[in-house]
Amino acid sequence: MALVTEYFGSLAFDETAMKKYLPRETYDSLKKTIDEGKHLEIEIANVVASAMKDWAISKGCTHYTHWFQPLTGITAEKHDSFISPVGDGKIIMEFSGKELVRGEPDASSFPSGGLRATFEARGYTAWDPTSYAFIKDKTLCIPTAFCSYGGEALDKKTPLLRSMEAINVQAMRILKLFDPNTDVACIRTSVGPEQEYFLVPKEMYDQRRDLIFTGRTLFGAKPPKGQELEDHYFGTIKPQVDAFMKELDEELWKLGILAKTEHNEAAPSQHELAPIYTQANIATDHNQLTMEIMQKVAKRHGLVCLLHEKPFAGVSGSGKHNNWSITTNTGVNLLKPGKTPYDNAQFLLFLCAVIKAVDEYQDLIRISAATAGNDHRLGADEAPPAVISMFLGDELSAIITALETNTHYDPMEKTQLQLGVDVLPPLPKDNTDRNRTSPFAFTGNKFEFRMVGASNSIGDCNTFLNTAVAESLRQFADILEGADDFKTALNKLIRETIKRHKRIIFNGNSYDDAWIKEATEERGLLNLKTTPEALGEFLAPKNIKLFTTHHVYTKTEMKSRYEITLGNYCKTIRIEANVMVDMVYKEILPAVTSYVKEICEAGNAKKALSVSIPAFYEETMASRLGKIGSDIFERVAALEDAIHNSPSKGDVTALAFHIKDKVIPAMKTLRASCDEAEYLTAEKYWPYPTYASLLFGLQ
Numbered sequence: 027m028a029l030v031t032e033y034f035g036s037l038a039f040d041e042t043a044m045k046k047y048l049p050r051e052t053y054d055s056l057k058k059t060i061d062e063g064k065h066l067e068i069e070i071a072n073v074v075a076s077a078m079k080d081w082a083i084s085k086g087c088t089h090y091t092h093w094f095q096p097l098t099g100i101t102a103e104k105h106d107s108f109i110s111p112v113g114d115g116k117i118i119m120e121f122s123g124k125e126l127v128r129g130e131p132d133a134s135s136f137p138s139g140g141l142r143a144t145f146e147a148r149g150y151t152a153w154d155p156t157s158y159a160f161i162k163d164k165t166l167c168i169p170t171a172f173c174s175y176g177g178e179a180l181d182k183k184t185p186l187l188r189s190m191e192a193i194n195v196q197a198m199r200i201l202k203l204f205d206p207n208t209d210v211a212c213i214r215t216s217v218g219p220e221q222e223y224f225l226v227p228k229e230m231y232d233q234r235r236d237l238i239f240t241g242r243t244l245f246g247a248k249p250p251k252g253q254e255l256e257d258h259y260f261g262t263i264k265p266q267v268d269a270f271m272k273e274l275d276e277e278l279w280k281l282g283i284l285a286k287t288e289h290n291e292a293a294p295s296q297h298e299l300a301p302i303y304t305q306a307n308i309a310t311d312h313n314q315l316t317m318e319i320m321q322k323v324a325k326r327h328g329l330v331c332l333l334h335e336k337p338f339a340g341v342s343g344s345g346k347h348n349n350w351s352i353t354t355n356t357g358v359n360l361l362k363p364g365k366t367p368y369d370n371a372q373f374l375l376f377l378c379a380v381i382k383a384v385d386e387y388q389d390l391i392r393i394s395a396a397t398a399g400n401d402h403r404l405g406a407d408e409a410p411p412a413v414i415s416m417f418l419g420d421e422l423s424a425i426i427t428a429l430e431t432n433t434h435y436d437p438m439e440k441t442q443l444q445l446g447v448d449v450l451p452p453l454p455k456d457n458t459d460r461n462r463t464s465p466f467a468f469t470g471n472k473f474e475f476r477m478v479g480a481s482n483s484i485g486d487c488n489t490f491l492n493t494a495v496a497e498s499l500r501q502f503a504d505i506l507e508g509a510d511d512f513k514t515a516l517n518k519l520i521r522e523t524i525k526r527h528k529r530i531i532f533n534g535n536s537y538d539d540a541w542i543k544e545a546t547e548e549r550g551l552l553n554l555k556t557t558p559e560a561l562g563e564f565l566a567p568k569n570i571k572l573f574t575t576h577h578v579y580t581k582t583e584m585k586s587r588y589e590i591t592l593g594n595y596c597k598t599i600r601i602e603a604n605v606m607v608d609m610v611y612k613e614i615l616p617a618v619t620s621y622v623k624e625i626c627e628a629g630n631a632k633k634a635l636s637v638s639i640p641a642f643y644e645e646t647m648a649s650r651l652g653k654i655g656s657d658i659f660e661r662v663a664a665l666e667d668a669i670h671n672s673p674s675k676g677d678v679t680a681l682a683f684h685i686k687d688k689v690i691p692a693m694k695t696l697r698a699s700c701d702e703a704e705y706l707t708a709e710k711y712w713p714y715p716t717y718a719s720l721l722f723g724l725q
């Protein structure tokens with residue numbers, strides 16, 4: 027078998043391929059575009075396109091596609107072949123710079139939230155040269171941004187790229203204040219998303235309409251054994267899963283995706299994949315690809331990979347841990363505590379920028395993880411609550427307090443902290459007191475945002491976070507650039523920022539009810555429990571101001587995103603509700619009735635033979651199940667009512683609240699009766715595989 031070092035990145039048009047296929051000058055121009063965002067001339071694009079085509083053909087490709095991330099949250103592509111007729115029934119394989127830099131997918135059916143009137147339905151895709159082209163299914167895939175003709179973003183990538191530029195501009199202002207001769211040319215946000223998922227046997231998946239149509243189980247009685255023994259986490263990996271993980275790693279490595287660790291997670295059949303971090307937009311592309319390839323590889327192993335946030339009730343859900351930091355092009359992590367007072371002052375200022383951003387834009391951070399699927403997870407006891415807070419750890423918190431109150435940090439040494447004057451004590455490198463309950467935790471040299479759902483794109487959370495931090499840095503730079511004495515102004519700024527925003531810092535157990543009470547009642551933090559409630563804050567004037575100031579979204583783009591996000595929420599739940607109704611009438615009620623019939627017949631047979639044979643069990647069971655059957659029948663009708671009495675589709679806000687307040691509760695009560703019926707019914711009558719077989723069915 028080939029060595030990993032040899033095939034790593036073999037399906038990506040990366041540095042190695044570029045160097046091999048591009049003339050020197052073209053390579054240099056392209057590098058300038060990639061590293062510094064310089065405009066790329068069409069002549070250069072022509073050369074790049076032709077080289078990409080030669081490279082792709084050498085790997086067996088016949089087609090190319092502009093690969094993009096519309097607001098549905100998944101990826102989209104439209105394939106074109108390279109062939110071009112040259113007369114006499116002959117063809118050549120061609121790919122021009124124009125085709126590389128711009129595409130026109132027929133995009134009328136992608137959601138635009140009213141941005142694109144149907145008559146100008148075509149949006150266009152624009153090449154993102156900072157993310158390498160790659161090969162998937164013998165097709166050359168070109169990562170692109172997707173916009174309307176009016177220039178409005180119709181995807182998740184364009185705003186992310188804009189937010190990266192926003193934070194770059196503001197962070198550079200700060201770095202220049204600390205060192206006017208800095209050799210840093212730009213900063214980038216780095217992201218490493220840890221991806222959780224479930225694997226279930228395909229033959230069982232195929233028997234469950236809920237999994238097929240919605241990606242999660244809508245019914246299912248609690249199995250006799252769940253995850254209470256915690257024997258799965260970091261346990262031995264089963265051979266079937268091991269084979270899947272090995273092939274997944276290989277496929278990802280070929281694409282140049284830095285898959286690093288694979289292990290079991292808390293729930294039975296739950297696993298995690300962590301890549302090595304990379305620049306935010308590339309990490310986002312890679313995460314989308316990872317999700318796609320996970321699902322594809324699973325099928326080859328007789329498995330189905332579930333990326334839903336809550337595939338099983340009563341069992342841990344799946345999330346994504348978005349590890350985030352700020353790195354200079356010279357390789358310095360600005361969120362890494364330094365060794366000298368000078369480094370530490372800069373570190374603390376960036377830390378304060380994040381503290382301020384997360385406090386002021388808690389609503390946006392929460393919204394970035396708001397989906398129908400994730401609503402089952404946030405606030406349940408295995409996931410962070412819907413309240414945003416920040417974990418800094420005891421030591422860093424003590425330093426922050428000392429700075430705020432101008433008091434001694436180390437009572438033994440009686441040193442007074444003066445930024446930029448004294449050497450700060452070495453800051454914690456490794457947070458041994460790791461807090462797993464915090465939604466936003468500092469983990470030594472990066473922040474880990476744990477709320478994102480497993481199937482979500484990480485585009486939004488990084489866009490929002492970058493922009494919010496860019497705004498803190500902008501305000502800081504305005505103050506510091508105008509200061510008479512930098513050091514005095516810096517000390518004052520840090521102190522005031524801590525004072526004003528420390529309410530967001532919480533090092534305790536975020537799963538604790540007492541915390542939710544303290545957070546909301548004493549600290550005034552937001553508790554936006556559901557997607558409709560969270561989205562209600564999106565268009566607040568302060569948020570519109572934030573995004574428009576930094577040119578990340580226009581007001582129109584924000585409105586369209588609001589509509590699309592809530593629209594997706596409504597559609598998701600309506601589909602789930604319809605699938606429930608379908609399963610109840612076609613599968614569950616017939617199963618219950620057949621079983622009741624069998625019991626009744628057995629009871630009758632006993633009585634017919636002799637009145638002295640006890641038929642107590644049959645009578646009790648038949649009447650109990652008969653009663654549950656009636657409940658199911660009533661409750662399914664109530665759910666149908668809730669679905670059909672929805673407010674008009676034109677008002678997506680009203681519809682979303684109707685769904686949250688009427689449809690979801692009706693689904694819950696219906697499920698409760700059905701699960702009770704499953705619990706009592708003989709297995710051979712039950713129409714779909716149980717939780718026990720789904721969760722423990724793998725070899």
Ligand code: ADP
Binds near residue numbers: 216217300350
């Ligand atoms: P932890 O033990 O804190 O979870 P790991 O080293 O296992 O840390 O990393 C978890 C994830 O965080 C990985 O995807 C890793 O690449 C990513 N990561 C590490 N350092 C950074 C950083 N500076 N910026 C962004 N992500 C990072």
Ligand code: MG
Binds near residue numbers: 220347474
């Ligand atoms: Mg982690």
